[in-house]
Amino acid sequence: MQRSYVIKPELGKEYARVSHGKGIYLYDVSGKRYIDGSSGAVTASIGHGIEEIADVMREQALKVSFAYRSHFSSDAVEELGAKLADWAPGELNWSFFVNSGSEATETAQKIAIQYWQEKGRPTKTRMISRWMSYHGITMGALSMSGHVLRRKRFVPLLADYPVISPPYPYRRPEGMSLEDYAMHCAGELETAILRIGPDQIAAFIAEPVIGASGGAVVPPDGYFQRIREICDRYDVLFIADEVMTGIGRTGAKFGVDHWGVKPDLMTLGKGMSAGYTPMAATMATDELIDTITRGSGLIMAGHTYSANPQSAAVSLAVLRYVEAHNLVEKAAVQGAYLQKKLQELADESPIIGEARGLGLLCGLEFVKDKQTKEPFPLSMGVAARVIAKAFESGLLVYPASGGLDGVAGDAIIISPPLTITTEEIDELMDLLKKAVQQVQEEVRQEVRT
Numbered sequence: 048m049q050r051s052y053v054i055k056p057e058l059g060k061e062y063a064r065v066s067h068g069k070g071i072y073l074y075d076v077s078g079k080r081y082i083d084g085s086s087g088a089v090t091a092s093i094g095h096g097i098e099e100i101a102d103v104m105r106e107q108a109l110k111v112s113f114a115y116r117s118h119f120s121s122d123a124v125e126e127l128g129a130k131l132a133d134w135a136p137g138e139l140n141w142s143f144f145v146n147s148g149s150e151a152t153e154t155a156q157k158i159a160i161q162y163w164q165e166k167g168r169p170t171k172t173r174m175i176s177r178w179m180s181y182h183g184i185t186m187g188a189l190s191m192s193g194h195v196l197r198r199k200r201f202v203p204l205l206a207d208y209p210v211i212s213p214p215y216p217y218r219r220p221e222g223m224s225l226e227d228y229a230m231h232c233a234g235e236l237e238t239a240i241l242r243i244g245p246d247q248i249a250a251f252i253a254e255p256v257i258g259a260s261g262g263a264v265v266p267p268d269g270y271f272q273r274i275r276e277i278c279d280r281y282d283v284l285f286i287a288d289e290v291m292t293g294i295g296r297t298g299a300k301f302g303v304d305h306w307g308v309k310p311d312l313m314t315l316g317k318g319m320s321a322g323y324t325p326m327a328a329t330m331a332t333d334e335l336i337d338t339i340t341r342g343s344g345l346i347m348a349g350h351t352y353s354a355n356p357q358s359a360a361v362s363l364a365v366l367r368y369v370e371a372h373n374l375v376e377k378a379a380v381q382g383a384y385l386q387k388k389l390q391e392l393a394d395e396s397p398i399i400g401e402a403r404g405l406g407l408l409c410g411l412e413f414v415k416d417k418q419t420k421e422p423f424p425l426s427m428g429v430a431a432r433v434i435a436k437a438f439e440s441g442l443l444v445y446p447a448s449g450g451l452d453g454v455a456g457d458a459i460i461i462s463p464p465l466t467i468t469t470e471e472i473d474e475l476m477d478l479l480k481k482a483v484q485q486v487q488e489e490v491r492q493e494v495r496t
């Protein structure tokens with residue numbers, strides 16, 4: 048093998064080289080086939096190698112790939128904005144286009160701060176988030192994130208924002224009903240706002256379903272409705288980070304749609320362009336954008352590639368594909384089937400504490416003791432081993448351990464393309480089951496010795 052000069056996630060490790068993809072499958076250069084059981088990083092949600100997307104790419108590239116957003120808008124960008132306004136809940140009619148989920152959440156943070164400045168309340172600058180959360184890798188986004196592994200080296204450089212408990216039903220206090228638990232967790236937001244003072248707080252940010260830091264942790268009904276009421280009472284904006292959950296992933300267009308909640312800002316990425324191009328967006332309501340328009344008239348954010356016609360055309364083609372193939376509805380139906388299969392696996396495995404999910408965003412949490420729910424120490428790398436075994440046998444799944452050793456479990460995400468068929472789910476489950484069985488056997492021997 049030739050020497051590599053590419054900085055990879057794990058330095059020194061040799062990575063298989065991908066060759067091509069078709070539908071839910073990826074192939075490496077040796078010809079080995081993999082089921083893309085996590086759509087990469089919950090991204091390739093319409094599957095690989097779709098010709099009509101490639102046609103749009105070529106067409107747009109021949110027309111114009113890049114024109115700077117300070118010079119021009121374009122049909123592609125305008126149509127994409129209109130489509131998202133049509134899809135999004137409430138008065139979320141405005142889109143600011145960026146290139147990654149991290150940029151989208153940082154832009155949401157900036158728009159929130161700017162909104163309060165334009166309203167004459169410049170002290171409202173701080174964000175509240177949850178200790179189990181992931182909102183991105185750049186410093187502003189990381190400041191709002193609870194993902195310990197990704198934060199810990201940079202803590203001195205991060206903004207010191209308050210955090211509250213996430214609803215984590217599997218580990219709720221013994222004997223507490225889900226209804227009471229929802230109110231209890233949402234109530235922490237009110238306490239945090241009152242402790243710091245509503246005049247300091249610009250916004251509260253949350254993922255509708257916790258992804259990378261927890262493994263598809265679904266909140267109880269009533270939680271987000273209560274969060275919305277609290278935000279309204281104290282003039283705190285609600286940012287829904289839908290980078291992972293948006294565009295059909297959970298069996299609704301957006302995660303918040305499950306509870307009929309209307310955010311003030313919403314971030315999108317990943318499934319928005321389904322991996323065909325880097326593309327993300329921060330959506331804002333009429334009230335926010337009208338206020339900023341009447342004030343300075345400028346949004347202080349943006350990147351060179353923001354709103355480039357090429358990415359906009361591709362993202363628009365992806366959204367049209369999702370609509371034409373009823374993928375939101377399919378995600379709900381196939382998600383129910385996948386969740387049932389994961390539950391069966393959990394029932395028979397001594398190391399799976401919980402199978403959970405919403406639509407096709409599913410998770411497994413591994414535990415040392417199913418009765419007490421005692422997590423494995425992260426040093427045992429149980430989820431990482433399942434991921435490695437699955438990879439060996441040709442199945443890709445996604446890590447979702449936030450690094451809170453002993454507090455939260457070691458988890459993985461299973462989130463195949465929304466196009467997956469029932470037979471393909473069975474094939475995925477066969478490989479996953481084998482990987483879990485291999486690891487539980489290894490772990491059993493280690494615990495014994």
Ligand code: PMP
Pocket residue numbers: 088146147148149150152181182183184254258259288289290291292316317
């Ligand atoms: N928010 C959420 C909810 C995410 O899951 C992610 C990525 N895992 C991000 C933000 C950051 O997105 P990106 O990696 O595209 O910057």
